Amino acid sequence: MRVGYPPAFKHLRTLIVKRLSVLFVNSKLKAYGKSYSKMENLDQEFKLALTKHLLFKSKVKSFLYGADIALNPILDQRQCNFGIWITQIGLPNYGHITEMVELARTHNKIHEHAIQLVNLKKAGKEEEAISGIPELEKIADKLLDLLKNIQIIAEKNV
Numbered sequence: 724m725r726v727g728y729p730p731a732f733k734h735l736r737t738l739i740v741k742r743l744s745v746l747f748v749n750s751k752l753k754a755y756g757k758s759y760s761k762m763e764n765l766d767q768e769f770k771l772a773l774t775k776h777l778l779f780k781s782k783v784k785s786f787l788y789g790a791d792i793a794l795n796p797i798l799d800q801r802q803c804n805f806g807i808w809i810t811q812i813g814l815p816n817y818g819h820i821t822e823m824v825e826l827a828r829t830h831n832k833i834h835e836h837a838i839q840l841v842n843l844k845k846a847g848k849e850e851e852a853i854s855g856i857p858e859l860e861k862i863a864d865k866l867l868d869l870l871k872n873i874q875i876i877a878e879k880n881v
Contacts, residue, residue, distance in 0.1 A: 761881045768812065769874040773867070775804040780863055783837045787844055787852050797841060800834040813873075820876050826869040833862045 779796065786792050800806040809827055817823040836859055843852035 762878065765874070765877055765881060769870065769877075772805065772808045772813070772870060775808055776863070776866060776870070779803055779805050779833075779837075780859070783840065783859060784856060787840060787849070787856065794841060797834070797837050800830060803830075803834065806830060806834075817873055817877055820873050822869045822872045822876070826866065826873060829862060829866045829869060833859065833866060836862055 782792055783797055786794065786797065796803045801810075809830055813823055814827065836855065840852045840855045840859065843849075843855070
C-alpha cells in the first residue's frame with residue numbers, strides 16, 4: 724500500500740523545481756555570453772549546492788513514504804549530487820575553510836543516518852523509519868548552517 728505524500732513534500736517539490744528552473748535559465752544566459760560577477764557566480768555555486776542537498780532530503784523522505792526511487796544516491800555518498808559537489812567544487816575551492824571539512828563530515832553523517840532509515844523501511848519497520856526523519860532534519864540543518872558559513876567566508880575573500 725502506498726502512502727500519499729504529505730502537503731509539505733508537494734510544496735518542497737514545487738520549490739525545488741522553481742529553483743532548478745532559475746538555475747537552468749541562468750546557466751543558459753551564461754552560455755549566451757551574459758557575464759556575471761565573481762560574487763554572483765559564488766552565489767549561484769552555493770545555491771546549486773543547496774538545491775542538490777534539498778533533492779537528497781526529498782529522495783530519502785519520498786522513499787520512506789513509499790515512492791519507488793533509485794537508492795544509489797542515498798546509499799552511496801559518492802553518487803549523491805551534493806557529495807559530488809563537495810568533492811569536485813567544495814573541497815578543491817574551499818577546503819582551506821575549516822567549516823568545509825566539517826561539512827564533508829556532516830555529509831557522511833547524514834548518509835549514515837539515511838542508510839539506517841532505508842534499512843528500517845526495507846525491513847518492514849516503516850513507522851520506525853519515519854520516526855527517524857526529525858534526526859535527519861537536525862543533521863540537515865547543521866549541514867545547511869555550515870554551507871551558509873562557508874559561503875559567507877568565501878564571499879569575504881572575493
